[in-house]
Amino acid sequence: MPQLLPSEHRALVLDSRESGFQIKNLATPQPGPGSVVVRIAAAGILPYHRETYNGKRPMPFPTPLVGGFGAIGHIAAVGSDATTLQIGQLVYVDCVIRARDDPGSFFLSAIYEGPSDGSKKLMRDVWRDGTFAEYAKVPLENCFPLDEARLCSDLGYSLQDLVYIAFLLVPYGGLRDIKLEPGDTIIICPATGFYGSLGVQVAIAMGAKVIALGRNTEKLTKLKEDIKSRSLGANIETVQITGDEYEDITAIKSYGTVDAVLDITPSEASVSTHTRSAIRALRRGGRVSLMGSTKNIAVSEILVNNITLKGESLGRVYNTFAEISSAQRKNDV
Numbered sequence: 201m202p203q204l205l206p207s208e209h210r211a212l213v214l215d216s217r218e219s220g221f222q223i224k225n226l227a228t229p230q231p232g233p234g235s236v237v238v239r240i241a242a243a244g245i246l247p248y249h250r251e252t253y254n255g256k257r258p259m260p261f262p263t264p265l266v267g268g269f270g271a272i273g274h275i276a277a278v279g280s281d282a283t284t285l286q287i288g289q290l291v292y293v294d295c296v297i298r299a300r301d302d303p304g305s306f307f308l309s310a311i312y313e314g315p316s317d318g319s320k321k322l323m324r325d326v327w328r329d330g331t332f333a334e335y336a337k338v339p340l341e342n343c344f345p346l347d348e349a350r351l352c353s354d355l356g357y358s359l360q361d362l363v364y365i366a367f368l369l370v371p372y373g374g375l376r377d378i379k380l381e382p383g384d385t386i387i388i389c390p391a392t393g394f395y396g397s398l399g400v401q402v403a404i405a406m407g408a409k410v411i412a413l414g415r416n417t418e419k420l421t422k423l424k425e426d427i428k429s430r431s432l433g434a435n436i437e438t439v440q441i442t443g444d445e446y447e448d449i450t451a452i453k454s455y456g457t458v459d460a461v462l463d464i465t466p467s468e469a470s471v472s473t474h475t476r477s478a479i480r481a482l483r484r485g486g487r488v489s490l491m492g493s494t495k496n497i498a499v500s501e502i503l504v505n506n507i508t509l510k511g512e513s514l515g516r517v518y519n520t521f522a523e524i525s526s527a528q529r530k531n532d533v
Contacts, residue, residue: 241359271366368401375462384460388412392420
């Protein structure tokens, strides 16, 4: 199939944080070795995108740039070294880009230039632009094939629905990191925020019982009702975070033995007691995935109770898509 790309395409361009986004016509990117060009069908928008791009959220990145996040699209053109990706193929485009010669150098495409000199160089000089455009040039390894016939024709998902993958991957990476299994009981805290509520959905889908922690009882009630309405057999309980560590532990333990904790604490709640309460409620040999900004963990209980503590910030995309591909082949998705 010929690689027919238009000479120009439209994109949302941020010239500066002060000027905001503008729709501009840009030269259409061309593929080279190690890259593909994707025609974007739908791109995700983060809850904090506005604050990121207007400068209120301190996320360094170079300008000008085309904004973006994870996306769904079809391969429009491939580099000379592409061996499996085919023109027209549906793919998920992941926004976490890593240096090929240094996996520790990574950045979030069009969002954050990363912590190292290498990541800054990659974003500024090579992969600056994101997916808020008709076409995007991305690394080969950031494109994950999806079974369009299975997902869209058989199961009825739209391409816009599939963008949800970008968000679900975050808590899923943490849950798989601690080997969450069907029948496990897991605490998710706090559970009413953006990623916390996604974590509840994913854990339920994985067959776990969820104890959802949060401060707002109305939000907890709504979360439980939403989960129950979508998954009739869902096993979910809620516990209000009171700030009294021992009271919260007692409330958690009233629901039985707890195997694991997924903590996605935002920075503004980093000194809250809820993470300590959750860890102290764990059984001996329990597992904890830390994906947030908590500074308040139960060190003595971790030592005495032989608790496994794992950190995960971006999700394990490559392993995850290997599992998704396997599930697609088995018709389990």
